Amino acid sequence: MELNDIIKEENLVLKKSRLLTDNVMHYCPGCTHGVVHKLIAEVIEELGIQEETIGVSPVGCSVFAYNYIDIDWAEAAHGRAPALATAISRLHPEKYVFTYQGDGDLASIGCAEIMHACNRGENIVVVFINNAIYGMTGGQMAPTTLLGQVTSTTPYGRDAKLNGFPMKITELLAQLDGTCYVTRQSADTPAAVRKTKNALKKAFQNTRLKKGLSFVEVVGTCNSGWKMSPVDANKWMRDNMFKKYPLGDIKDV
């Protein structure tokens, strides 16, 4: 069997989502953002909700998320995406509204906004990328940075006495009555990617059912910030991040 016999439209198994634009992602090679963007695009495409979906991008590496998924977008101020999403969802109750936020954006500067959006049970989806570092600004400590982890503002490793502890914001948010679905996933293996996609799909379906706020954390890598190769970063994540941030559903009401 020749390659030409295989590479035919009828044999297609996987291709780039129609909802991903042709813009080349600005992310570093191997960045988790790219995988999660792809999954969101696929979920929106498969649910047939492109015309009804409005995304809110954060400040951080994913500030340009709006360049990559072909839907309407608002770009929020740092940490405020849940506030924008609240108003958009309340004023467009029939729409699918989601925020896409990193750990600095969501767990540090936007802590109040995410807490209260969750507490009000806004009918939105929150996608939270936790790579334990500030990527865009050059690898500073995030609230989720692990103890001992070296960043540009914890050059001797995160020290609990000096910097406090890694923040399990997802577990905190699961305590709030307004959240209906809280899960933590990853995107480092084909199986993990499939699970994350299922979680995202479920989250958007919850919006359709008006169940409240669905929160999908994806533990990811920042290989540039961590100063590792993408493959080594995945290994480091599995060996270190997963211990502090165990994968799986935390809440499913």
Add this chain to the structure above:
Amino acid sequence: MAEVKLMKGNEVIAETAIRCGCDGYFGYPITPQSEVMETLMLRKPWEETGMVVLQAESELAAINMVYGGASCGKKVMTSSSSPGVSLKQEGITYIAGAELPCLVVDVMRGGPGLGTIQPSQSDYFQATKGGGHGDYHLIVLAPASVQEMSDFVVLGFELAFKYRNPAMVLADGVIGQMMEKVVLPDYTPRRTDEEIEKQCGDWALTGKKNRERHIITSLELEAHRQEVFNEKLQRKYREIEANEVRYEMLNCEDADYVFVAYGSTARICQKSIQLAREQGIKVGLLRPITLYPFPTKPIADLCSKVKGFMSVEMSAGQMVEDVRLAVEGRTQVEFYGRMGGVVPTPEEIVEALKNKFSI
């Protein structure tokens, strides 16, 4: 039928918002304007017009909710008082940078810091010169009566949508708290989706349907493109300055001296004019209604006819700088103000005029 009522300034903001077809109000309690949200919650407009009213967790959240709502082409607003408006500056500069229409009501109290809950006009600079970071302006309307609290909610939204620019109603605690007769506007229904599409269809977030996706952002990393955008904003401000200056003149025809005052101070000056004229001093009043755009030309035109201007403010002297810029040294410009929440009396204003101009 127009409805005449006796109402508080802050209540009128809320009532007019409902009547003019506002889609959403997002606020956070702060004295002396908490009645705005209280009135809305009591009126339950979501049952009547479908207007969304939400008490946010902070002023930061409230203004960013306004940012979100405005992104959708909706008619959205917030209200606050000085310390709260300082917090809102982050969102306001994003809204200005993303060229979105919205209304912000600031019922000023004294500062700096937590300051006082008494009325003040010490946020003139913040309101008229931008307030947050970056080169931008709000359209700033200064009501001097409860009636204008109503009128300027309507006008503020109108101008905000006309120029895709945030508008501010800059009141002070006196106007917010006092009760007066007000003629409320007739009900205007909230715009339908089709009407929003017609008015804001080339930019608003309505869902990507049979068109290119819309992106609301104030971000542009390429310096030259950002400059092109800045130039576009500046052209808009020049247009606003050319078309939207509003002011009122009182007793200026024969005046030797002219008070420049806005808001509640302008009302007090009216009594001062009467007192001064009883003493044979011919005084008039120029009341800026738009603080941005500032009535520069009307003041300049008076220069050759008067012996001087006196800016009267409840501040350390902020608007007086714009008066001086308008006068450009052609005549004497003086300032009289009280701070800290102290409201000047008509008599002390006349005394100040006599002292400063050696009358």
Add this chain to the structure above:
Amino acid sequence: MAKFRGAIVVDTEHCKGCNLCVVACPTHTLALHHDVNGKGYHYSYMQNPEACIGCASCGLVCPDSVITVYKAEIK
């Protein structure tokens, strides 16, 4: 049981050579090419095309969506 053969097409100009697909491939089909693309990245390619089973693991983990996967039954 039916047997399958797969094949992938890499958008080589947009591949960033992160190597995640190479590691994810269960049949060691993929490798990074000795040559580089216009951006200087060693792009992914099928070093052993006959080993490909069309499982799409590479495409799933690819952050830049540059891999298209095909799968055909061997008759």
